[in-house]
Structures are given as structure tokens and as C-alpha cells.
Amino acid sequence: MATAIQAPRHPAGLAQKLADSGLRSTPQRELVYDVLLTKRDHPTADEVFARVKPELPGISLATVYNCLETLVQCDLVRAVNFERGPTRYCPNLRPHAHFHDEVTGQTHDVDLPETLFAKLKSELPPGFDANAVEITFRGKAQSSAN
Amino acid sequence: MATAIQAPRHPAGLAQKLADSGLRSTPQRELVYDVLLTKRDHPTADEVFARVKPELPGISLATVYNCLETLVQCDLVRAVNFERGPTRYCPNLRPHAHFHDEVTGQTHDVDLPETLFAKLKSELPPGFDANAVEITFRGKAQSSAN
DNA sequence: CAACAAATTGGAATGATTCTAAGGTGCAAG
DNA sequence: CTTGCACCTTAGAATCATTCCAATTTGTTG
Missing domain, CATH: 3.30.1490 (Dna Ligase; domain 1)
Incomplete structure (x- = not known):
């Protein structure tokens, strides 16, 4: 009954990498990852939240934090800090x-x-x-x- | 063996550097700076506060923050951040x-x-x-x- | 389907830092 | 000296990012 799930724009690696860690692929995680890949401007959690909300209006900020943390744990994303400013997220895995x-x-x-x-x-x-x-x-x- | 070097109680540069910026030398500023020079283990503001309080029991945490900020402004101390942890302070000015x-x-x-x-x-x-x-x-x- | 684990959620809690408003302090001019 | 004034310090409130929590919701498995 729900709208068809949109094809993810990211490589199929997400679900696999999550599974490798015994975690599930969820719409929230996919969308958060998608947002990071789409605009690679090192957004903060708040900014990710803002970009994600239009597509998944029910998502909470706590979930965005959770998803980002999960992606970092799975080595799909890196957390970047600069002088006590809010943490920023970066899908560039190369050194x-x-x-x-x-x-x-x-x-x-x-x-x-x-x-x-x-x-x-x-x-x-x-x-x-x-x-x-x-x-x-x-x-x-x-x-x-x- | 190396001789242990004692930090001078009143580093000559402090009052001058402060004056250069139109600022005053105060007991609080001197003591905070002294504490940083004496134990160079990159303490946090809280740790500096704890070390300073026995000598100046009336000092407030806000003042410690103010003093540290002042010392950073005067290029006497550097602020060091690591992954959103509390800011640490370092009197080593060499790169x-x-x-x-x-x-x-x-x-x-x-x-x-x-x-x-x-x-x-x-x-x-x-x-x-x-x-x-x-x-x-x-x-x-x-x-x-x- | 029922049970169970994993995820999500909103709101409360936390921790570091900054802000604010109200006194102190010390020097300079009178 | 005393008053003015800019600089300082102070306690506590406020802020900001993040984490924690307890209560659902969702997905998977038996």
C-alpha cells in the first residue's frame, strides 16, 4: 500500500556491509547514506537531518545520529571534526x-x-x-x- | 642525566604579551599560565580549574575559560582538539x-x-x-x- | 501467527562551553 | 587621595551538539 521504494542510487554495498556487521538495511540508513553520497559537502548531522526529512518525514534526529554512527562503524563513512564544531560526515574513504x-x-x-x-x-x-x-x-x- | 627545569613563577613574557594586546596581568591569568607551563600534559579547562583552585580558591570555572581564551589570543598557548572531546591546552609554541x-x-x-x-x-x-x-x-x- | 531481536522515536539528560548581569580592581586625572 | 572608567571576575543561566532512555514499531524466524 505504501509508495514504491525508490531504487537506491548507491552501490549495492550498503546492505552487504551492514549484514557483515550483523545489522539490517533500513530505509533510514539507506537514505542517510544516499544523502551523504549525493552531496559531498561534509554535512553535519543537522544538515543530513534536513536533507533526509523531506523524503522520510517521520525520521527523527536521534535516528540520523544513529544511522551516521552505524555507517561510521561499518567503515562506509568517516566522521570529521574541526575545532569543537559539530561533527561532519564524509563518504570519501581514500586517505x-x-x-x-x-x-x-x-x-x-x-x-x-x-x-x-x-x-x-x-x-x-x-x-x-x-x-x-x-x-x-x-x-x-x-x-x-x- | 637531564636536570629538571623549574618553570619560573612569573614568566617574563606574560605581562608584556598581555600589555601588547591592551590587556592586564591578573593573578588568575598568571596562575593559569603557570599551571600550563608546570605540567604540560595538555589539561582540559576542568583540569586547569582543579589545579588552580587550591592556590586561588575563589577562582571560577568561567574565569579559567576566560584566561585560557586570553592566553590563546595572545599566542602564549595553543588550543588542541581531538574528536569532540573537551579542548586541551598546550604551551608548546613550536610547530x-x-x-x-x-x-x-x-x-x-x-x-x-x-x-x-x-x-x-x-x-x-x-x-x-x-x-x-x-x-x-x-x-x-x-x-x-x- | 507468535516470539524475539533489532531499529526507530520523542523527549529528557548530559557535558562542554558561552553568555549575562552584577559586582570588583586598579590606574589616571583632577 | 577620590572618582571615573575600562577591564576583570564571578555565579548561574543558557546554549549547542550529542547521547541516553523507555516505549513503540518493524522485521525475522520458529
Whole structure:
């Protein structure tokens, strides 16, 4: 009786990845993931909520938080933080840095050569074993064009 | 063996740096700064509050926040954030990275060659002009004992 | 279908930080 | 010195993002 479920625009990986963790694929999770893939501007949970609500009016903010957390757990999405601001979400899984534009407040992905990440880790003093490195630039970007 | 160096009770630079910004040197500001210099373990505002209170029992948490903010403004201290946790404060002004120990929760300074910071900035795509880079490692450090 | 587990929901609770309004403090000019 | 005034500190209220909670709802399985 309900409206037909729209074909998801994302690869079939979601349901599989969720299942791998013993989790279910739900309309909320699919839509939240879809929203992240569709507009990759590092939205906050609130922004995701706003984008998701028109398509699923009954969804709650708590659920958006839950879904985002789930996606992060499944390694489908990365959480990005900048100076105590609200957490932002990013579906780019390749190792990359973030550039925060101080003027516009926008966050841009910056691809860096894998070698640089390796070099950084190699600079650690003995006894320090890093399994992740986060690199954040702050400054001005010339083109505000996406 | 290295000699333990005692932080001067009244760092000469403080009053001057404050005056440069048209601000006053107060007992609260001096003590907060002193506490940061004395135990450089990246304390949170709450932790600074706890360390400062015995010496100045009337001090309020709001004042600690104010003092810390003032010190950051005057470039005497840096604010360090890690994944939405409470802001931590660091009197190390040289460019350096932070290593976050996932086991102990401790934050360690990691000195990196200046050239690496330069190299990172040079990797930015054209049009991106960074005036700051933050590097955070996450992992395990062998020596929990300092 | 019934039972059970996983998910979702709205609202309350939490934690860090900031705001606000009301006193203090200290120096400079008279 | 005393008064003015800008700067500071203070306690508590307010804010903001996020998490927790208890009560449904939904989906799966026996």
C-alpha cells in the first residue's frame, strides 16, 4: 500500500556491509547514506537531518545520529571534526586531508600521496605506533566553486 | 642525566604579551599560565580549574575559560582538539603534531621537521592557501611511564 | 501467527562551553 | 587621595551538539 521504494542510487554495498556487521538495511540508513553520497559537502548531522526529512518525514534526529554512527562503524563513512564544531560526515574513504576555508566555512577534501602519510608515520619517535593520521589545513581557498 | 627545569613563577613574557594586546596581568591569568607551563600534559579547562583552585580558591570555572581564551589570543598557548572531546591546552609554541594514545587517553607532543610542514602545504592544489596545518596521530604508545 | 531481536522515536539528560548581569580592581586625572 | 572608567571576575543561566532512555514499531524466524 505504501509508495514504491525508490531504487537506491548507491552501490549495492550498503546492505552487504551492514549484514557483515550483523545489522539490517533500513530505509533510514539507506537514505542517510544516499544523502551523504549525493552531496559531498561534509554535512553535519543537522544538515543530513534536513536533507533526509523531506523524503522520510517521520525520521527523527536521534535516528540520523544513529544511522551516521552505524555507517561510521561499518567503515562506509568517516566522521570529521574541526575545532569543537559539530561533527561532519564524509563518504570519501581514500586517505585524504581536509582543508577548512576560514572565509566560507566550507570543508574540502585534499588528496595527498600515500607516501606522505607513510612518511609522517615514519617520523614518529620509537615506541609510538600510529594506526591513523589526521591532517587538517586551515586557510583561504580562491575558488568557492564546488 | 637531564636536570629538571623549574618553570619560573612569573614568566617574563606574560605581562608584556598581555600589555601588547591592551590587556592586564591578573593573578588568575598568571596562575593559569603557570599551571600550563608546570605540567604540560595538555589539561582540559576542568583540569586547569582543579589545579588552580587550591592556590586561588575563589577562582571560577568561567574565569579559567576566560584566561585560557586570553592566553590563546595572545599566542602564549595553543588550543588542541581531538574528536569532540573537551579542548586541551598546550604551551608548546613550536610547530608540532599531537599523538593521541588510544589506551591511556594521553596526548603527546611530537616534534616534526619544519620541512614536513612545508612539504604538506606544497601538496595543496592551486588556489588553496593554508596558514596552518594540524596533524594528529592516533594509536598506541609503548611507554605509558613518562 | 507468535516470539524475539533489532531499529526507530520523542523527549529528557548530559557535558562542554558561552553568555549575562552584577559586582570588583586598579590606574589616571583632577 | 577620590572618582571615573575600562577591564576583570564571578555565579548561574543558557546554549549547542550529542547521547541516553523507555516505549513503540518493524522485521525475522520458529
